[in-house]
Amino acid sequence: MAQVKNRLTPFFENITFDRDDNELVLNFGPQHPSSHGQLRLMLHLQQEQIVKAHPDIGYLHRGMEKMAENMIYNEFMPTTDRMDYIASSSNNYGFALAVEKLIGLEVPRRAKVIRMMLLEINRLMSHLFWLATTALDIGAMTIFLYAFREREYLMDIIEGYCGARLTHSAIRIGGVPLDIQDSFISQLKTFLDKLPANIKDYEDLLDTNRIWLMRMEEVGTISTEMALSWACTGPMLRASGVAWDIRKEEPYELYDEVEFKVPFSDKGDNFARYRIYMEEMRESAKILYQTIDMYAECVKNNQTELMAHSPKYISASKLDIMTQNYSLMQHFVLVTQGMRPPVGEVYVATESPKGELGFFINSQGGPYPYRLKLRAPSFWHTGILTDLLPGHYIPDVVSIIGTTNIVFGEIDR
Amino acid sequence: MRAYTPKDNVQKKSYYTDRFYVSPQVPKQEVESDEVFAADLAAIKTKFDVLDAYIQVEQMVVFINPNDNYKVLELLKDELEYTQLSEMSAIDFLAKNNSFEIFYQMLSMNKRKRIRIKMTIKNGAAVNSVEKLFRSADWAEREMFDMFGIEANGHPFMKRILMPYDWQGNPLLKTYPLQGDEFAAWYEVDKIYGKEAREEIGPEIRDTARVDRYDSDRFARLGHEVPKGTKITGDEPVTEQTYQEDGGVFLIKKFDKESSVVIDDPQR
Numbered sequence: 288m289a290q291v292k293n294r295l296t297p298f299f300e301n302i303t304f305d306r307d308d309n310e311l312v313l314n315f316g317p318q319h320p321s322s323h324g325q326l327r328l329m330l331h332l333q334q335e336q337i338v339k340a341h342p343d344i345g346y347l348h349r350g351m352e353k354m355a356e357n358m359i360y361n362e363f364m365p366t367t368d369r370m371d372y373i374a375s376s377s378n379n380y381g382f383a384l385a386v387e388k389l390i391g392l393e394v395p396r397r398a399k400v401i402r403m404m405l406l407e408i409n410r411l412m413s414h415l416f417w418l419a420t421t422a423l424d425i426g427a428m429t430i431f432l433y434a435f436r437e438r439e440y441l442m443d444i445i446e447g448y449c450g451a452r453l454t455h456s457a458i459r460i461g462g463v464p465l466d467i468q469d470s471f472i473s474q475l476k477t478f479l480d481k482l483p484a485n486i487k488d489y490e491d492l493l494d495t496n497r498i499w500l501m502r503m504e505e506v507g508t509i510s511t512e513m514a515l516s517w518a519c520t521g522p523m524l525r526a527s528g529v530a531w532d533i534r535k536e537e538p539y540e541l542y543d544e545v546e547f548k549v550p551f552s553d554k555g556d557n558f559a560r561y562r563i564y565m566e567e568m569r570e571s572a573k574i575l576y577q578t579i580d581m582y583a584e585c586v587k588n589n590q591t592e593l594m595a596h597s598p599k600y601i602s603a604s605k606l607d608i609m610t611q612n613y614s615l616m617q618h619f620v621l622v623t624q625g626m627r628p629p630v631g632e633v634y635v636a637t638e639s640p641k642g643e644l645g646f647f648i649n650s651q652g653g654p655y656p657y658r659l660k661l662r663a664p665s666f667w668h669t670g671i672l673t674d675l676l677p678g679h680y681i682p683d684v685v686s687i688i689g690t691t692n693i694v695f696g697e698i699d700r
Numbered sequence: 701m702r703a704y705t706p707k708d709n710v711q712k713k714s715y716y717t718d719r720f721y722v723s724p725q726v727p728k729q730e731v732e733s734d735e736v737f738a739a740d741l742a743a744i745k746t747k748f749d750v751l752d753a754y755i756q757v758e759q760m761v762v763f764i765n766p767n768d769n770y771k772v773l774e775l776l777k778d779e780l781e782y783t784q785l786s787e788m789s790a791i792d793f794l795a796k797n798n799s800f801e802i803f804y805q806m807l808s809m810n811k812r813k814r815i816r817i818k819m820t821i822k823n824g825a826a827v828n829s830v831e832k833l834f835r836s837a838d839w840a841e842r843e844m845f846d847m848f849g850i851e852a853n854g855h856p857f858m859k860r861i862l863m864p865y866d867w868q869g870n871p872l873l874k875t876y877p878l879q880g881d882e883f884a885a886w887y888e889v890d891k892i893y894g895k896e897a898r899e900e901i902g903p904e905i906r907d908t909a910r911v912d913r914y915d916s917d918r919f920a921r922l923g924h925e926v927p928k929g930t931k932i933t934g935d936e937p938v939t940e941q942t943y944q945e946d947g948g949v950f951l952i953k954k955f956d957k958e959s960s961v962v963i964d965d966p967q968r
Contacts, residue, residue, distance in 0.1 A: 388757050631728075
């Protein structure tokens with residue numbers, strides 16, 4: 288029954304609702320512990336069931352694409368850290384690779400190996416973080432503590448390498464700035480040797496946990512068509528029956544030389560995504576073992592180059608800059624004016640822990656990109672909530688947001 | 701004489717460019733050099749006008765007429781196995797020829813190929829929405845509308861996505877300054893207090909590291925504390941400071957280096 292307007296002014300009885308049904312509009316966020324950032328969801332509810340979902344984003348919008356248009360290429364590198372800040376090296380890498388493809392640069396082998404190590408460590412960090420926070424959302428606090436402990440070890444290793452724990456900026460256009468430290472390999476090996484037992488611990492706690500299964504199984508099922516249509520990538524797509532991993536299908540760096548499997552599932556539900564994250568951690572560990580051997584080979588063959596040699600675009604080594612006049616002049620020009628890539632366009636996709644991270648660069652020959660489009664996987668993984676949430680119940684929202692593994696740094700950019 | 705600043709592109713410019721500098725080009729290959737792309741292009745050409753096509757950095761770029769975009773993408777999706785629209789957006793060429801370039805970045809997982817469909821639209825024109833074909837275009841087109849003001853005809857919910865609904869201006873246009881315009885600078889003051897409060901509140905402090913030592917409302921100087929709101933003219937009184945560490949703290953023992961252990965390996 289429609290309400291009748293009355294003349295009482297400052298009271299709720301004076302509010303008229305223009306709907307006669309019993310649909311409730313619930314505002315979820317933008318500050319909600321389980322939304323993993325500033326996600327606002329407007330949920331239309333029939334009792335506890337969602338009939339319509341409307342995700343609202345933009346609370347962390349910093350205009351990175353605009354910033355990129357007003358920066359020289361090297362200057363933009365630390366900004367990419369702030370996209371997916373859970374695995375910042377993968378953003379650094381995506382940008383560096385795009386610029387390298389634009390200027391046609393080949394990176395030395397040793398740098399490639401170090402980059403792969405960093406990327407896989409970042410993948411492990413991101414997946415552990417995902418597991419920790421999602422389990423915490425569901426209520427499994429133990430997992431949170433365990434997974435964060437392991438992640439801490441990895442952060443220590445990364446800190447030893449580049450000095451930063453979260454925003455690494457550990458990759459440069461043309462290579463890597465530093466060789467890995469002496470303790471890197473031994474620390475990494477210690478970690479990797481323990482990892483299978485750790486993952487087994489998590490699985491023992493979760494795989495047959497009936498609360499976990501109730502929240503995960505048959506919840507948030509994404510069909511293959513829906514995943515493709517919404518441009519889902521990464522674990523989201525692989526859980527929906529498409530075994531598509533850019534590392535495998537369009538290999539970059541030395542991913543064609545290492546052996547690893549691409550885990551996939553055709554279930555498409557939360558539990559499938561959880562299983563894929565767990566399996567991917569094992570695969571990452573496998574890749575890391577192989578990169579350790581590759582690195583040892585580089586050392587044996589005396590391949591010491593870490594940065595590509597290209598005086599037009601890349602500064603010379605520190606030793607050259609300090610001893611040779613021309614290198615110093617080049618360095619000065621590259622720092623003050625910036626490199627000027629050729630006129631052209633490039634779109635480069637890499638497999639970040641979240642999915643396909645793409646950098647589209649349109650260069651008009653100037654020292655600033657004319658247009659830079661960041662294709663962040665989480666953007667679409669949030670968009671899909673529009674179609675995914677209807678039909679589910681309020682508690683499912685939390686677990687679905689959890690398994691989409693969205694991070695707002697890269698959604699809002 | 702005042703320095704000339706172009707109005708149609710206010711983005712940062714290089715302060716020095718060699719007069720004789722000629723930009724190199726990213727090499728383009730003929731489409732015929734790749735069998736898969738050649739077949740795809742032939743399929744598109746049988747039904748639609750192709751203005752230009754080439755391969756650049758392993759991906760085919762095809763220029764089409766803006767009216768054909770829906771049909772071309774439909775062909776790509778249904779017949780040529782390009783099942784994903786990875787990304788779409790616009791590039792602002794208003795300063796150059798009063799037009800936008802729209803690109804659709806497509807992916808075929810079966811063929812392991814990526815192609816980019818591009819088209820040029822005049823300033824003020826709208827594009828056909830491809831949201832019916834690819835749901836990902838729903839948000840992508842909203843973002844394009846938000847950032848460039850290009851509308852997509854037939855889109856079910858053409859609203860801003862990243863900026864607030866009541867925002868004015870399109871941030872990624874080359875005419876939009878990096879620091880934002882007048883509207884952006886006063887957005888929050890206008891919205892919360894009203895325009896008439898502008899003078900009273902003052903402009904937004906964008907430099908978050910700025911410290912004003914004469915502002916006793918927001919800052920306190922250690923050793924020169926004054927009550928909040930006091931007008932300071934420069935000679936604040938010196939406040940006596942005492943540290944509890946002076947003379948030792950109750951219950952806390954002094955650190956003894958001899959009886960401590962140093963742990964080298966964090967993973968012990």
